[in-house]
Amino acid sequence: MTEQAKVPAIRFAGFTDPWEQRKFGDCFEFLKSNTLSRAGLNGENGTARNVHYGDILIKFGDCLDGERSDLPFITDDTVLPKYAGSILREGDVIFADTAEDETAGKCVELRKLPKEPTISGLHTIPARPRFPFGTGYLGHYLNSDAYHRQLLPLMQGIKVISVSKAALQDTQVRFPGLSEQSAIGAALNEIDSLITLHQRKYDKLVIFKKSMLEKMFPKDGESVPEIRFAGFTDPWxxxxxxxxxxxxxxxxxxxxxxxxxxxxxxxxxxxxxxxxxxxxxxxxxxxxxxxxxxxxxxxxxxxxxxxxxxxxxxxxxxxxxxxxxxxxxxxxxxxxxxxxxxxxxxxxxxxxxxxxxxxxxxxxxxxxxxPNMAEQQAIGTFFSRLDDLITLHQRKLELLQNIKKSLLDKMFV
Incomplete structure (x- = not known):
């Protein structure tokens, strides 16, 4: 039976209805997952794709665009027919049931999928909503502290922490109306896009700096670097x-x-x-x-x-x-x-x-x-400005991550 739950600290204008609270099992049905390790996967070709628990924990965010995320292929073409009833769809969610810490239970919502059939892999718990949810809502909500703290007392293990289907069944799922769900999902997805953008810029700058450091200092046994500023020709x-x-x-x-x-x-x-x-x-x-x-x-x-x-x-x-x-x-x-x-x-x-x-x-x-002092100063200034740019993107990235964390704390109950 549906219960009314309290409302969050922050809501979009125009939404005033109370949130619903239901048992996990009333909201989702479980699908089957395979037991393939990384050895049974490849990055080149196959008739089916696989979602690996390690990628959920480390690589994927709250929502997964499978068209862009290079999901690995399943090497053995005979595996897929065994999971014909558990081929993933957009809107499904997948939990990583094992981790070395309390990140066990991290979840990803499938937003887009590649053209090949996709199934859920080793140490995952795939689940399908029994009724529609707004795009992006489940991915963000099921990873929020509001939901994840329900899992903490249900986790088992010492060196390796695990979450079971039974543990998930014992949790409560809270949600507003479909329109408000969509608004929440869209807002948090936009922040995720900005975070991804600045993360890529930051990563590219770090890689660029590493490359320039290797090329602007002489290699062992050489007296000049591979790359120099114009006008400098004297040996170091x-x-x-x-x-x-x-x-x-x-x-x-x-x-x-x-x-x-x-x-x-x-x-x-x-x-x-x-x-x-x-x-x-x-x-x-x-x-x-x-x-x-x-x-x-x-x-x-x-x-x-x-x-x-x-x-x-x-x-x-x-x-x-x-x-x-x-x-x-x-x-x-x-x-x-x-x-x-x-x-x-x-x-x-x-x-x-x-x-x-x-x-x-x-x-x-x-x-x-x-080199001579003029070239030293040119090199020093170049990398100092590059460091400033790296720091700028790092701070923007941290700011966006803090904003998202704050919103997750205040937009869910």
């Missing part, structure tokens, strides 16, 4: 790293206070550090050591897990702790030096002792190929 010069940087050491702070200097600890060095260390502590001047000036590169010098983690000091002058070193540019462009250090991977030259570490004896003789 090999120097020692110790000749173009000053090496700074860390020390305990003299006193923590609301001083004018940052004190950067090794724990502050992580993949998300954005150079400014807004959360770093402030200290007064430390007379025992020199401060690390703007433009320097600071990095962890010991510890297997963090060795080589690095950032640049672009804000205030800083002091660093004893587990860190600093390289201050001396007669070399700061942006160019940052590129070189990122290319090198200083952790590779560490002592292979009980606690791997980098010392001055590793830094000072390390070979560096550099």
């Amino acid at each position: 010069e090999q120097r020692k790293l110790g000749e173009i940087v000053s090496i700074g050491a860390g020390a305990p702070p003299s006193a923590f206070s609301a001083g004018n200097f940052l004190y950067v600890k090794v724990d502050d060095l992580n993949e998300s550090s954005h150079f400014q260390f807004d959360s770093a502590q402030r200290v007064d001047a430390n007379t025992a050591v020199k401060p690390i000036r703007k433009g320097s590169i600071i990095f962890a010098k010991r510890g297997a897990a963090i060795l080589g983690n690095k950032v640049r000091v672009l804000g205030k002058t800083a002091y660093i702790d004893t587990n860190m070193m600093a390289l201050e540019p001396r007669g070399v462009d700061a942006d160019f030096l940052w590129l070189f250090i990122n290319q090198t991977g200083l952790y590779r030259i560490a002592d292979t002792s009980t606690i791997p570490q980098i010392n001055n004896k590793h830094i000072e003789p390390y070979p560096v190929d550099i």
